[in-house]
Amino acid sequence: MSQALQALPHRHVLTLPAVPKAVRVARETAEQTLVEWGIGLRHRAVDPALLILSELVTNSVRHAAHVSPEVTVIYAAAHDCFAFAVHDRHPHKPHLRTALTGPGAWPP
Template structure:
């Protein structure tokens, strides 16, 4: 699986108002991009990836909207991996790997169980000014 996201040949960036409709639009855009890149929607990675994406955008809508009027989704793919990031301008950085074992971890716990179960990785990257973050997910194809 590629570890350098800059090297992935396929990329798409989507910025939306941080409202509930962002979840549906982020998923629909992912489906369109995957098809354009030759990754069929029946590929075994696609359904879990869309679930993870939907959960991350939902979390942004629920928890970051007051500080972050927009949510940005970055989609990327290569021959052996699919990657995406959900960015908002809320400074809180959830502890991703602790969410798997933590009681009441909720959506992030589900995200991490799926990511780890598929042999993927997740990382939170803070904005340079500390005022926001991106949660990057990378999954093998």
């Protein structure tokens, strides 16, 4: 788990079989966890974050399941932010990218 996620006071870890149903379970768990942590599901960042989470889990299921029978989702939050991390055990790791924020961020 990254240091940034470890620094957030709320954390939940979910490990699922790498099957299509994992996408729905990961998303439903995210919704339930955010509510438990006091983050309203109507917050403007929640829907895009859940979509991204769904895409990440889908990618793990579609592209890594043959070598990684499980996918792990880490949920983390503080009073002013929340984050998700998706991990599988596929030996090829994509390059880590950071979010672009502020002036000059996409879209231009």
